[in-house]
Amino acid sequence: MRRKEQWDEIPVSMPLLIKLFGASWYFTRYLFFRGQKGAELVDHALEENFSSDRFIARLAPAVQEPDPEQGFERLRLLKNELMLQILLVHLEGRLDQEQTERHLTMLADVALEMALRISGLHEATGCRLAVLGMGRMAGYEMTFGSDLDLIFLFEAEMDEIVAATSRKVRLLLRHLAAASSAGLLYEVDMRLRPHGTAGALLTSNRAFLEYHREEKEIWERQMMTRCRCVYDERHLGQDTLTQVQSYIYTDYDAEYLRREIAAMRQRVLNEKGSPRNKFDIKRGKGGIMDIDFLTHYLQLKHGAEVVGLRTCSTRQALRVLAEARLLTSDVVGTLLQAYAFLKTVESCVRLFDMKPISTIPADHRENAAPAMATGFGRDTEAFMENYLATTRTVRGEFEIIFAEP
Incomplete structure (x- = not known):
């Protein structure tokens, strides 16, 4: 039975709560911010089934919010609920480091898709979009505090559509990195896109292929060993990466x-x-x-x-x-x-x-x-x-x- 306190309710699992307080000030703040819901999250963490389908079900209400600002705030709240519960199961010793990293990366994949939907970028008319995750995200090796290394690919015929999509991507990036009382989603790093910070925010699939078809520095080949399509519309990303692989895994001196x-x-x-x-x-x-x-x-x-x-x-x-x-x-x-x-x-x-x-x-x-x-x-x-x-x-x-x- 829970004991009533000023901040609302204390979880039944006090030893787990103490572990959390010792491990993370970020999630300690978050837990107190959630009040009674926080106690429920702690008590039910060990029963949670972490899977992509479950993450989608838990995060989907954010997409249903009528306003994008409200949608992103709800997404921050729900994503941090799930990350807290992954942490609790990890602290309890039921997830090893590799399993924890896989669950955190799966959560990031789903949270990004929900953010794309809230931003109006999902299946936008006249444009195919794909998002490539680089580095730790690509290898399902994200830890707590990992950022998202992203590259956005598109296929569109009209400049007006590309410009509109770019505006939506900028809005998406701003919301992803914005912090609120509900916490934050993810810091985002776009420096690995073609031509780095001097490059366009969106890269056409043709330009991406041409860029990697040319002879590149070895460090760029290294970078591309850690590249995974994390969001894909009608196979744009996967088809592109399949072609790029022949340039990455080739005969070297x-x-x-x-x-x-x-x-x-x-x-x-x-x-x-x-x-x-x-x-x-x-x-x-x-x-x-x-x-x-x-x-x-x-x-x-x-x-x-x-x-x-x-x-x-x-x-x-x-x-x-x-x-x-x-x-x-x-x-x-x-x-x-x-x-x-x-x-x-x-x-x-x-x-x-x-x-x-x-x-x-x-x-x-x-x-x-x-x-x-x-x-x-x-x-x-x-x-x-x-x-x-x-x-x-x-x-x-x-x-x-x-x-x-």
């Missing part, structure tokens, strides 16, 4: 490929990988990016022959590398374990206020939350020892794979 990817990784490391008095979980030596880059390299090197490597998921690519005996099962097992650990740490530090943070303090005493999240309890020193050992191991494997022949 192996030595040139190795040098270019190693040089790009070193550039990132030099510019962003060594913050003062901190460790960078993502960009630092032995961090997440080391695993990503070595995987990109082997995908591009062998993807023309090994079709299974044409996946957007780092984890799946590593598993295929083991199956194809391009890496030993021991090495892949080590990398997968390290990836899960590092992504758990990253998710933990981002979760507190839903910000894209990727660093932890170098002083082990300041790492109570990630120590708890990774199973070390209050032993922050043991956590830091494991973190450093993990990154040393990852960096060692990276250097072996990228060693000069």
Whole structure:
């Protein structure tokens, strides 16, 4: 039985509530904002069935609002309900890191589709639209606080329709990133579109194909290994990506490929990988990016022959590398374990206020939350020892794979 309090009702599951308060200030605020509904969300989280169909059913009421402003506010409210419940099940230990990331990405896919509908972009007259999700979204590897890396493709004959669609997309992007008392939807990054920030907001499918048909820098080929159609009208996106894949997974000069990817990784490391008095979980030596880059390299090197490597998921690519005996099962097992650990740490530090943070303090005493999240309890020193050992191991494997022949 719940006990009445000033803020309304207290959930029955007090231990789970305490875990939530310790893990996320963002969702603590959200829970108190929801009052009695918040208590219900906590109590029923462990019974929830997380699937695309369920997410659609839960978010659909936002599309029915008569005004787009109201629709987006309702969508923020409902999306954060579901994200809160995913977090609660994760905190209870019923979802591992990989499962949690998959559910968060599925939620992002559905929330984006609902946002497109609210914006009037769904099946608009005279225009076919597709949205490509890049990076973590492409690989079903989003964590709490992940943004949406998007590219918008279109096919339309009339300039007036393109202009109207562009206006609607700008409105969509503004609403996606807007915060309110109900929280926010997602930060959006459009820099991966052709020509980056200098490029058009919308790219025609023909221009997209032509752009990638031309000889590109290796980093752009890397980027395209993490590209998935997350919204598609009449197969525009999927047909386009099918053609693009033949440009991505082709025959490369192996030595040139190795040098270019190693040089790009070193550039990132030099510019962003060594913050003062901190460790960078993502960009630092032995961090997440080391695993990503070595995987990109082997995908591009062998993807023309090994079709299974044409996946957007780092984890799946590593598993295929083991199956194809391009890496030993021991090495892949080590990398997968390290990836899960590092992504758990990253998710933990981002979760507190839903910000894209990727660093932890170098002083082990300041790492109570990630120590708890990774199973070390209050032993922050043991956590830091494991973190450093993990990154040393990852960096060692990276250097072996990228060693000069």
